[in-house]
Amino acid sequence: MRKFIAVVAIFSLFTTIGFAQEFRGLDKSPLDRVYLPDHFAHDIKFAPERNLPDSPVLRIDYSRPQKNGREVFGGMVKFNEIWRLGANEATEIKVYKDVKIKGRLLKKGTYTMYAIPTEEQWTIIFNTAIDHWGHYSYDENNDVLRISAHVLKNQQPVEEFSIQFDDLEEGIGVMYIAWDMDRVELTISY
16 A cells, blocks of 8 residues: 555655646736826835825836837838837836826726827827737727827837826826837826
């Protein structure tokens, strides 16, 4: 009986090792999260002098593709075509209270963000269908807001696609969306 138990234990050990989970490596376009007010999640705890509200105004989750020497706009990202505004899953924005983006109302809720870039302006789209990979399931019938923003040129190329916020003054911030030499800026009031 002891030999039988020993054989079963050894067999169990080897089959467990043989079926051990193999994890993927790091994603080439890592996920990032940004808040308005800027650095909200950190500063609510570690910068009490900022007197932040109990909840953020909004949060964006997006993947950050890399330029890696490639042509970005007009190359990887086609002009005049819908773009997921990053990589992997469509970029998601959670709006904790009603805001105005460039003077236009975006109600509290969770949305995906897309863009239609051209050389001179981008159309930024807020859409109610969430939890989608890329832009393949995009349906403009779910759009709740479209904002146009002129393309500005960066002084230095931005290697990793980036979204950031700047707190201008009480109740007003700016969202910067940049990659390579291009960026757009959206004023947000709340």
